[in-house]
Amino acid sequence: MASIEIANARKSYGAVHVLHGIDLAIADGEFIVLVGPSGCGKSTLLRMIAGLEDITSGDIRIGDDIVNDLQPRDRDIAMVFQSYALYPHMTVAQNMSYALTLRKTAKERIAESLAGVSEILGLNALLDRRPKALSGGQRQRVAMGRAIVRKPRAFLFDEPLSNLDARLREQMRTEIRKLHRRLNATSVYVTHDQIEAMTMADRIVAMHDGIIQQVGTPIEIYDHPANIFVASFIGSPAMNFLHGTCIKTDTTSAIRFADGHILPVAPRPGLYAGQEITLGARPEHVAIAAPETPGALPARVDLIEPMGLSTLIHVTLAGHELKIFTMDRPAFAIDSTIHIAFDIDKTHIFDRNSELRLPPVIKAPEETTKETSGANGT
Amino acid sequence: MVGSPVTLLADAGKRPVARRGVLSRKWSGILEPYLYVSPAIILIVAVMLMPLVLGLSYAFRDIRILNPFSGGFIGLAHFQTLMQDSAFFQALLNTAWWTFGSLLFQFSLGLILALLLNRHFVGRRLVQALVFLPWAVPTFLSGLNWAWLFNPVVGPLPHWFTALGIMDSPFNILSDPDLAMWGPIVANIWFGIPFFAITLLAALQSIPSDLYEAAAIDGATTRQQFFSITLPFLAPTIAITLMLRTIWIANFADLIVVMTNGGPADSTQIVASYIFTQAFRRLDFGYASAIAAVLLVLLLAYALSVIALRRAMSHSS
Amino acid sequence: MVLSGRSRLGTTVYWATHYLMIAAFVAFALFPLFWLLKVSVTPNDILYTEGVRMWPSRITWDNYAFVLTKSSFPHFFLNSVIVSGSTAFITTIIAAMTGYAFSRFAFRGKVVIIALMLITQMFPLVMLIAPIFRILAPLGLTDSLTGLIIVYTAFNVPFATFLMQSFFDGIPRDLEEAAMIDGNTRFEAFRKIILPLTLPGVAATLGFVFTAAWSELLFALMLVSSESASTFPVGLLSFVSKFSVDFGQMMAAGVLALVPACLFFLLIQRYLVQGLTAGAVKG
Numbered sequence: 001m002a003s004i005e006i007a008n009a010r011k012s013y014g015a016v017h018v019l020h021g022i023d024l025a026i027a028d029g030e031f032i033v034l035v036g037p038s039g040c041g042k043s044t045l046l047r048m049i050a051g052l053e054d055i056t057s058g059d060i061r062i063g064d065d066i067v068n069d070l071q072p073r074d075r076d077i078a079m080v081f082q083s084y085a086l087y088p089h090m091t092v093a094q095n096m097s098y099a100l101t102l103r104k105t106a107k108e109r110i111a112e113s114l115a116g117v118s119e120i121l122g123l124n125a126l127l128d129r130r131p132k133a134l135s136g137g138q139r140q141r142v143a144m145g146r147a148i149v150r151k152p153r154a155f156l157f158d159e160p161l162s163n164l165d166a167r168l169r170e171q172m173r174t175e176i177r178k179l180h181r182r183l184n185a186t187s188v189y190v191t192h193d194q195i196e197a198m199t200m201a202d203r204i205v206a207m208h209d210g211i212i213q214q215v216g217t218p219i220e221i222y223d224h225p226a227n228i229f230v231a232s233f234i235g236s237p238a239m240n241f242l243h244g245t246c247i248k249t250d251t252t253s254a255i256r257f258a259d260g261h262i263l264p265v266a267p268r269p270g271l272y273a274g275q276e277i278t279l280g281a282r283p284e285h286v287a288i289a290a291p292e293t294p295g296a297l298p299a300r301v302d303l304i305e306p307m308g309l310s311t312l313i314h315v316t317l318a319g320h321e322l323k324i325f326t327m328d329r330p331a332f333a334i335d336s337t338i339h340i341a342f343d344i345d346k347t348h349i350f351d352r353n354s355e356l357r358l359p360p361v362i363k364a365p366e367e368t369t370k371e372t373s374g375a376n377g378t
Numbered sequence: 379m380v381g382s383p384v385t386l387l388a389d390a391g392k393r394p395v396a397r398r399g400v401l402s403r404k405w406s407g408i409l410e411p412y413l414y415v416s417p418a419i420i421l422i423v424a425v426m427l428m429p430l431v432l433g434l435s436y437a438f439r440d441i442r443i444l445n446p447f448s449g450g451f452i453g454l455a456h457f458q459t460l461m462q463d464s465a466f467f468q469a470l471l472n473t474a475w476w477t478f479g480s481l482l483f484q485f486s487l488g489l490i491l492a493l494l495l496n497r498h499f500v501g502r503r504l505v506q507a508l509v510f511l512p513w514a515v516p517t518f519l520s521g522l523n524w525a526w527l528f529n530p531v532v533g534p535l536p537h538w539f540t541a542l543g544i545m546d547s548p549f550n551i552l553s554d555p556d557l558a559m560w561g562p563i564v565a566n567i568w569f570g571i572p573f574f575a576i577t578l579l580a581a582l583q584s585i586p587s588d589l590y591e592a593a594a595i596d597g598a599t600t601r602q603q604f605f606s607i608t609l610p611f612l613a614p615t616i617a618i619t620l621m622l623r624t625i626w627i628a629n630f631a632d633l634i635v636v637m638t639n640g641g642p643a644d645s646t647q648i649v650a651s652y653i654f655t656q657a658f659r660r661l662d663f664g665y666a667s668a669i670a671a672v673l674l675v676l677l678l679a680y681a682l683s684v685i686a687l688r689r690a691m692s693h694s695s
Numbered sequence: 696m697v698l699s700g701r702s703r704l705g706t707t708v709y710w711a712t713h714y715l716m717i718a719a720f721v722a723f724a725l726f727p728l729f730w731l732l733k734v735s736v737t738p739n740d741i742l743y744t745e746g747v748r749m750w751p752s753r754i755t756w757d758n759y760a761f762v763l764t765k766s767s768f769p770h771f772f773l774n775s776v777i778v779s780g781s782t783a784f785i786t787t788i789i790a791a792m793t794g795y796a797f798s799r800f801a802f803r804g805k806v807v808i809i810a811l812m813l814i815t816q817m818f819p820l821v822m823l824i825a826p827i828f829r830i831l832a833p834l835g836l837t838d839s840l841t842g843l844i845i846v847y848t849a850f851n852v853p854f855a856t857f858l859m860q861s862f863f864d865g866i867p868r869d870l871e872e873a874a875m876i877d878g879n880t881r882f883e884a885f886r887k888i889i890l891p892l893t894l895p896g897v898a899a900t901l902g903f904v905f906t907a908a909w910s911e912l913l914f915a916l917m918l919v920s921s922e923s924a925s926t927f928p929v930g931l932l933s934f935v936s937k938f939s940v941d942f943g944q945m946m947a948a949g950v951l952a953l954v955p956a957c958l959f960f961l962l963i964q965r966y967l968v969q970g971l972t973a974g975a976v977k978g
Contacts, residue, residue, distance in 0.1 A: 098877050430822075527730055572724075650821060
């Protein structure tokens with residue numbers, strides 16, 4: 001196993017810049033998830049680590065070696081592809097031992113590791129089959145097995161679960177996670193699915209437009225998003241955003257919406273009167289309240305989505321569409337007006353120009369989130 | 379997820395990170411594609427481009443194999459002769475007739491055959507193999523064979539035509555200057571249908587079937603489906619194969635050389651066979667090259683105008 | 696109501712027409728070949744008197760026996776096998792490499808090379824005969840099978856390349872990337888992983904080039920002068936001049952010459968359609 005270090009890595013195709021100066025340190029044994037919408041550069045970054053793409057500038061280090069100039073075969077890494085990329089003309093056993101054969105590993109050694117890995121992944125009965133004769137989930141396991149057998153310095157995963165159906169995907173998620181705990185292998189995992197990122201990562205790297213937006217543990221990212229992009233991308237159902245203007249007295253701050261409603265917000269540095277700001281509130285931080293509750297605002301109910309355990313209520317407030325998460329069974333009808341209240345301590349304020357979050361004054365020094373640049377006012 | 383954990387991964391053949399090609403990664407990345415294409419390039423340049431240039435230079439020289447004093451540079455003299463050569467202009471007309479006559483039937487029959495083969499029916503595989511067979515027959519052999527078939531003494535065709543009332547009495551159309559061109563054209567159609575059938579069948583099979591299902595649900599009749607789905611999907615293939623085949627057929631002299639040798643009375647002489655006659659029967663390579671140069675320019679102009687037309691059409695739509 | 700009534704009758708009529716047309720195509724394709732066979736087994740003395748009969752009143756295998764035992768035809772045939780086989784083999788290797796590069800790499804000059812290859816398809820090849828003769832003569836490659844192989848290979852590489860490219864386009868890139876991560880160089884990945892998967896494409900290309908080389912006449916006629924280096928199309932023409940046109944023997948030789956080309960083609964025509972389906976016709 002080895003650490004991976006990426007220093008100021010850039011990638012461009014002619015005049016098109018895909019990655020702008022990526023800096024990232026991945027510790028030995030860490031499970032890192034690169035997440036972001038398609039086209040954000042996450043797959044390119046992974047392929048640069050693998051050696052499948054050239055690095056335009058910057059350095060990538062695996063263990064103690066700068067690997068910029070090494071061919072993929074010399075980097076001692078394994079990769080699981082979205083399409084699995086199993087060799088169709090080889091059996092499962094041949095697929096899994098191909099890399100070891102190429103390294104002229106002794107036959108007994110190969111058999112030994114093959115037996116161990118197929119035991120772990122439950123592939124024993126399938127070793128003589130061709131990939132064509134396997135189900136999607138089985139192919140996925142073989143692809144995993146092919147990577148594990150090699151005992152590489154790092155595992156790279158390129159959206160490995162996106163070709164599976166929902167139930168299988170959930171199952172494989174846990175399985176990969178357990179495998180990681182057992183092998184303690186440095187892993188870089190690319191996905192566009194924020195649920196996979198949240199559930200699997202030791203640390204999440206949120207990317208957008210070729211730039212790392214934020215690096216942190218899932219909870220840090222969820223609770224303290226660095227900017228509007230991260231806040232909107234992580235979390236399902238997504239965070240609610242309300243645009244307004246900041247109004248301020250000596251001691252209190254508030255946001256005024258276009259329709260004149262005012263909502264107090266927790267004070268924080270960098271907030272000034274007249275500033276264009278966006279209030280972000282996760283659906284679970286908006287509650288249905290009695291009309292007389294202080295700060296409760298009237299909203300129209302558009303849609304009620306029962307999800308069994310919980311219910312998601314879509315409402316319109318001050319021209320914004322909001323989602324509210326509740327564990328209660330709602331007792332009101334569509335098109336009726338209800339009152340909602342925000343959990344002020346848990347809502348976020350973003351500067352609308354820089355899109356950065358303005359963190360509140362912190363009582364206990366617990367914020368360890370790395371943010372791309374100073375989040376304090378620009 | 380059971381079993382002994384760490385032991386299985388006991389160092390399954392680690393190898394130290396090799397350092398081969400450290401310096402060359404970037405260079406090898408740039409050079410690699412050229413290594414793959416270089417054999418083809420060398421071969422094409424040596425065996426096709428260099429001879430082409432050499433051949434074009436002959437057009438401006440006096441090169442007659444049997445004349446030891448020939449070989450000098452004579453400028454545009456060949457081209458001046460060419461402008462007065464009525465046989466050449468006749469050959470040009472014949473080329474157009476030969477090319478488009480063959481092409482029209484090859485294409486339309488090839489399309490029909492492809493459509494027939496695109497349906498599932500009993501024995502389809504066998505039929506497909508059989509109807510594609512003419513493509514594999516050596517051209518000169520099919521030329522000889524068709525010449526034989528058109529001969530009233532040893533071939534059945536004139537007798538069938540007479541029985542059908544197309545001919546008054548059995549005669550060889552290859553010896554009738556007005557009809558002789560039909561002989562090589564029929565042989566060419568026989569030989570060329572499989573090419574169009576194969577390419578069009580391939581294109582047909584790549585049309586997603588759910589398009590037809592959607593159209594059927596939308597209420598399109600078979601005829602409407604053909605015009606609104608099949609044809610538009612085939613259009614790119616049709617355009618490119620038609621263009622390539624036009625050029626190929628215009629250059630294709632074998633059948634004519636074998637069947638009629640340009641006769642009777644030059645009535646089947648096309649430019650390509652005229653070049654052949656000049657070069658290898660009269661051994662005047664200079665003049666033959668001048669004709670070939672003109673033909674090449676005409677074909678290039680044709681190809682470029684077709685491409686330009688396609689581009690203009692795709693821009694306007 | 697209208698629909699179902701019409702469609703039942705319509706279906707019957709449709710399939711009747713369908714089979715009728717198929718039959719017509721099969722007849723058109725096979726009849727000339729049948730005639731070739733008929734002439735080859737007709738005894739010489741009734742060749743003209745029974746010229747238009749569908750089948751001669753008696754048949755003979757003498758023509759075949761003569762061609763196989765008393766003529767140089769077996770020698771020509773062997774030459775043709777050598778030339779066509781080598782051409783097919785070398786062309787396919789070169790075309791596979793070039794087609795792979797076209798399919799997988801973006802590189803400077805690619806468009807120019809593709810355009811070049813397309814333009815070579817427009818040449819009046821007759822024009823190249825004399826210059827090629829001039830180039831090959833000092834190298835001792837005229838009147839030799841090697842010279843023919845080189846020329847045929849060059850002529851067939853462009854189309855074979857486009858054919859191979861369409862096959863490669865149908866194979867996901869992930870596969871060689873996985874192989875490269877597993878420890879192959881790109882070339883090893885191409886050879887060990889990708890090429891085995893394109894075997895149908897390789898077969899189609901082999902067959903296509905073999906058939907093309909098998910039937911080539913003009914260059915064989917012009918570049919080869921001695922009987923020892925003649926391919927069978929040239930040899931076949933020698934029946935015309937030398938033996939005062941013995942049509943029966945010539946047709947017998949023709950039928951024999953047809954056999955390998957047709958066998959090859961029957962085997963590969965399915966892959967040909969498949970390959971073109973994968974990438975349609977690239978241009």
